[in-house]
Amino acid sequence: MMRLVLAAVATLGLMAGACNRDNQEAEGPRVRTTTIVEPETRVDTVPQEEPAVARTQWRASSDTARTITGNLRVSMEGRRGGPLIFAFANGITVRAQPYDVEPADSRSGVGGQSFAAVLGGDPRVDVFLYRVENENVTASAARGGLCGEGVSRHMAVSEFVDSSGRWVFKIAAFRGEAGPSSGADPELCNAFAFTAQ
Numbered sequence: 001m002m003r004l005v006l007a008a009v010a011t012l013g014l015m016a017g018a019c020n021r022d023n024q025e026a027e028g029p030r031v032r033t034t035t036i037v038e039p040e041t042r043v044d045t046v047p048q049e050e051p052a053v054a055r056t057q058w059r060a061s062s063d064t065a066r067t068i069t070g071n072l073r074v075s076m077e078g079r080r081g082g083p084l085i086f087a088f089a090n091g092i093t094v095r096a097q098p099y100d101v102e103p104a105d106s107r108s109g110v111g112g113q114s115f116a117a118v119l120g121g122d123p124r125v126d127v128f129l130y131r132v133e134n135e136n137v138t139a140s141a142a143r144g145g146l147c148g149e150g151v152s153r154h155m156a157v158s159e160f161v162d163s164s165g166r167w168v169f170k171i172a173a174f175r176g177e178a179g180p181s182s183g184a185d186p187e188l189c190n191a192f193a194f195t196a197q
Contacts, residue, residue, distance in 0.1 A: 046160050072088055101129070
């Protein structure tokens with residue numbers, strides 16, 4: 001009896017194997033994966049992020065940021081590609097639409113300086129450019145908006161790890177009609193620095 005049960009189990013196993021083989025042949029040949037034999041060389045020299053993706057809360061770290069804006073909270077309105085909301089503790093809120101990404105070592109239009117020089121940032125990272133759609137300045141913002149009493153029209157933003165290993169967030173505000181990558185003078189107002197909280 002035991003031999004009969006074992007024979008039945010073996011027969012069922014062979015039939016199942018044949019069914020699987022038939023199904024695989026019906027589905028087509030297997031896709032073979034290739035073994036990776038070369039090292040990945042496209043590694044960022046400096047860790048960097050698109051603003052508001054991984055970190056949202058920032059502490060004012062430069063004198064300009066502490067005096068004019070205070071701490072910062074950055075959030076996306078909707079999904080990636082949509083406007084960002086920059087909410088500053090001193091009563092300034094900016095809604096800005098991204099429109100370009102430039103290497104930080106490219107020219108900004110500010111006296112021939114690079115974006116890295118204007119921001120006081122790392123020349124090896126990218127700078128995200130924004131068109132300011134709305135800047136709301138409350139009475140608690142004693143020194144006005146990002147451009148003081150003027151209206152900010154563009155922003156350049158960079159988020160990266162600095163030489164001490166901290167995540168930093170740099171913002172430059174411009175009041176000119178021309179964007180900072182246009183070649184014309186974008187009229188730099190202020191540059192602000194923040195560190196991750």
